[in-house]
Amino acid sequence: QITLKESGPPLVKPTQTLTLTCSFSGFSLNTSGAGVGWIRQPPGKALQWLGFIYWDDDKFYSPSLKNRLTITKDTSKNQVVLIMTNMDPVDTATYYCAHRNFDAFDFWGQGTMVTVSS
């Protein structure tokens, strides 16, 4: 049974750095083919793909956010971390992590709401 859960601060100030952790079980990022992605959803809006990290540490980011995003993994802890710098109110959203299935996603975390406000 694959499960994922996001955690992090619910509130960050403009210009601050956001760090979110995706803790997962039921698979290993040491296994060939495994991957975890990050997706966000502003209130009332559509899903936005943010980035992906693979078992071999290959990473891909949304071009519009590439300069602000870093995704890392800690296979010993079964965690993936998303770091987003220079947060702005437009970054207010629910952030999801999800398990790779043929580069789509089959299992999703419950999401964590992040508000950017002073």
Add this chain to the structure above:
Amino acid sequence: DIQMTQSPSSLSASVGDRVTIVCRASHGISSWLAWYQQKPGKAPKSLIYDATSLQSGVPSRFSGSGGGTYFTLTISSLQPEDFATYYCQQYKSYPHSFGQGTKLEIK
């Protein structure tokens, strides 16, 4: 970037109806397309991957078709629990973009 466009943006239907949602890609994506269902306040749920393959546990009333730039999601007989927002996603090239969503409402 590949743009994904869904139509309609919203749709009203009744229990028992057959409904089809369309997703168009700005460039050919072969069969690298997924469909998700999202209910208010919940995470998306995977329905279909590789354009036509049903995710494990998804009812057979859901089906996907298409290829290249044109794809459809069909629900053969709407059930009360199917009223939700549906998203398509391409994973042919990065960024793996989503459509803007189709909200399926009760008539």
